[in-house]
Amino acid sequence: MLNAMNPTDIHSLLQRYQRGECTPEEIRVVDQWYDLLNHEQVPPELTPAEQAEVRAAMWQRIEGQTLQAEDLSPPVRPLRPWYGRVGRWAAAAALAAAVGVGAQQLLTRPAAPAPVATAQASRWQLYTNATTQPHTIRLADGTTVRVAPGGQLKYPGRFAAQHRTVYLQGEAFFEVAHDKAHPFRVYTRQVVTTVLGTSFRVQAPLSEAPVVVQVRTGRVRVQPLPGGSAAPVPAGLVLLPNQQAVYSPQRHALARELVAEPQQVAAQSFVFDDRPVTEVLAALEKAYGVTIEYDAAALAGCTVTLHLPDASLYDKLDVLCKTLGASYQQADARILFRSPGCAAR
Structure with missing residues (x-):
């Protein structure tokens, strides 16, 4: 830690830190402050006003970089060789909001917000x-x-x-x-x-x-x-x-x-009277926008009679599996439906 920094020294350090003009030792000091704040601890040498100034510097850097980008890709080029990439500034920015007191020029909290x-x-x-x-x-x-x-x-x-x-x-x-x-x-x-x-x-x-x-x-x-x-x-x-x-x-x-509870994204009837199992699976795919993979050959000729108007997606699958002696699992947002086929019933 640098020795005996007074408020003027700290202010000057943060200004140079923003401009990328710090020495390696000064960079290490500010990084230590960052690490303490990241763990919701207060650096003992910083007053509340100086903590607010640290947070303000973080916000200025992340805003200055992200708001200048023009494409759809997240900004990933290094901000400065001495600090790292935008991801670290994004973390610092979120942390700045977490610590508490906001900097006067940047962080303005609405008073008594309406609904x-x-x-x-x-x-x-x-x-x-x-x-x-x-x-x-x-x-x-x-x-x-x-x-x-x-x-x-x-x-x-x-x-x-x-x-x-x-x-x-x-x-x-x-x-x-x-x-x-x-x-x-x-x-x-x-x-x-x-x-x-x-x-x-x-x-x-x-x-x-x-x-x-x-x-x-x-x-x-x-x-x-x-x-x-x-x-x-x-x-x-x-x-x-x-x-x-x-x-x-x-x-x-x-x-x-x-998601834990998929919601219907399209209207669909779930009343099946002696209908092919593949038709039931297709209806579930359409209603919930999910991909269900299955062995079409194993299900050839399989029909079921089911009335499932109010059940969730997983409840519907559970009933279908119980009827067929089948099982299912999730993989990369897909449902893998496995059935021994009608001959095993």
């Missing part, structure tokens, strides 16, 4: 849901964000010319206004989710717990952000309705799964 808050000014807003109920934020483009208790959302009063970017910590449900010319991005500490117009849920805890992105309608792309480790960054995934991406920060792994 639906609307972004009016061009400056950035930081909303923290300190209540026990979800709270809806309406953004300038018409997008609504339902922030869960404990969640934090950072958003601009007016979006950039090329795309729309917000930052999230915690959980929120997004209903994005469709705008093909202006992609919508949600940054968390670990991943960036890119959409054009859809509805989806993001669960982004500050801890090392997995990040989960669940799609209700439309499609989204989920891309892990590069971090400070040397581990390779997993390839991104495109998600469809009833699918979710689960990113494990500890294993640096991104997986695609079906």
